[in-house]
Amino acid sequence: DGGITQSPKYLFRKEGQNVTLSCEQNLNHDAMYWYRQDPGQGLRLIYYSQIVNDFQKGDIAEGYSVSREKKESFPLTVTSAQKNPTAFYLCASSFGTGAYEQYFGPGTRLTVT
């Protein structure tokens, strides 16, 4: 089955700890994205990558970091510098940027206390 997997579904961390969210796709898509969603709000772009070994900041990149060492994988690290990390995180991928529709993973709900 082709698709995007994110693990885990729920993640709990103590304040001050870095945490890495996993995102894997087997759709052979070049572009991958990370979004943050807060309750009752739309999606905000954190980072995106158009190709392996390259990525760009989105609208709310502060306190986050990413890597794109493989086409299939785009992990997101939420660092201790992120002031309000508790949120729902969605990963997406597409054949390319611009006109292509994005396909989303099931999301990871991160709670930091």
Next chain:
Amino acid sequence: AQKVTQAQTEISVVEKEDVTLDCVYETRDTTYYLFWYKQPPSGELVFLIRRNSFDEQNEISGRYSWNFQKSTSSFNFTITASQVVDSAVYFCALTETSGSRLTFGEGTQLTVNP
């Protein structure tokens, strides 16, 4: 800069009613793409439709239909004979062909009551 506005935060209907979700967009480009996504309670966004700025024909897919009007910069979504399974948050989104990312609206929470 591009912008998407979904003025309806929440809509509640009774099953079998028709419902229209509004979407208004702003862009300086003449070439762009519009999208609708559905987010059920499980959280995963599901792609519904993509429309390019040169195609103003209305689209129908089963109980779903979309009305794209460039003159009013709107891309509205209608569900005919709504069902409880249609309950979800619906997002409208825009990308310029020259751009590299989607701009999402705030979403409309649709609740269909039995």
